[in-house]
Amino acid sequence: MSGFDVGARLKQLRLKRGLSQRELAKRAGVTNSTISLVEQNSVSPSVSSLKKILDALPVSISEFFAGEEIAQEHIFYRASDLTEIGDGKLSWRLVGARRPNRSMSIIHEHYPPGADTGEDMLEHEGEEGGVIVSGTIELSVNGDSQLLTAGDAYYFDSRLPHRFRNVSDGDCVIVSANNPPSFADGGNHQHHG
Amino acid sequence: MSGFDVGARLKQLRLKRGLSQRELAKRAGVTNSTISLVEQNSVSPSVSSLKKILDALPVSISEFFAGEEIAQEHIFYRASDLTEIGDGKLSWRLVGARRPNRSMSIIHEHYPPGADTGEDMLEHEGEEGGVIVSGTIELSVNGDSQLLTAGDAYYFDSRLPHRFRNVSDGDCVIVSANNPPSFADGGNHQHHG
DNA sequence: ACTCCTTGTTGAACATCCTTGACAGTATGA
């Protein structure tokens, strides 16, 4: 029913890391039995268990399921089709979500007043750039902070520590692009409110 | 330590589709109670259950978890600093001009009524994507033509013949990205018309 | 052969998820 071989995928990733079931289980905070059963598809793990396991690899859930995507090429995206992520404070709309075989990710971002990517500066591989469509945003990159308003833009190496914060009392809208699209790498930098 | 609000995310997507818990449950082959409990995070669904539910939306698992790991953007261009190119009809504003060592080009595009990239379809290496900020544009890619309006987006392989045309009587503004930067190497983009 | 450590697997007990079926709240209409 799954259409996706969870067990094989997990085993593949585990072996790639050179871990035994017990070692992975220990790091993940589950038992070796769980790993065994999951790898044999004797059981469909709960999301929470799977998350624990993947965190120990580490692999993000979306990364784990990359490839589960329908291969159909999407060109046009209706506004309502953009994959919305965020928590009410920040709002990002991904064009085509994260298709693993695409070279960029395009994002329509909405920052309400007070929205903030967080005190822990973002740092990751790649480059990113964007244009402020409306409103005002405070962008800090590598210690330098600037207020950008409609029509302004930015571009930088994503390895520089950076942060976005809407310090105004109006919404801010940005269209940005990331290359490469994979946000995931060693570090575990996720942020939510 | 989930770090990701499965319940809120599911509810968000369900409401976006205008479905009730029962309706979604019916399509997914689970019960309304399951949806309810998952949305309240009273339970961490099994992967198989979650998959059934997401298939009914439909949303891929990796799409669902997009944002579970996030990183963002960056570096400072005043609106007046964007290098403007164009021929009076079309107007493109490049972020960071033609830096040869950048992996993308970010472009703020303005299409007045009648603006048209030309009858000779554009074709070049790379990929491009963008978000329509305001107005309406007719985008043709590989024989398929669509009218996109504010909030809509697109993404395609640039080798597919494509054309942008503003067939409305108002301005259209787009923020787009190219990879590799097609303007960095004096690509065949400009002129025509 | 043994001992010791490691590997992955499995049965029974336990914990969690999922369904059944009922409940309360809201809205519409007779």
Added chain:
DNA sequence: TCATACTGTCAAGGATGTTCAACAAGGAGT
């Protein structure tokens, strides 16, 4: 007001996931 239909929630129990503890197989070194 009652009836109907819809919404989301919840308790109980059956179904499924997870753990505990034991097991067999393989290697390394007595």
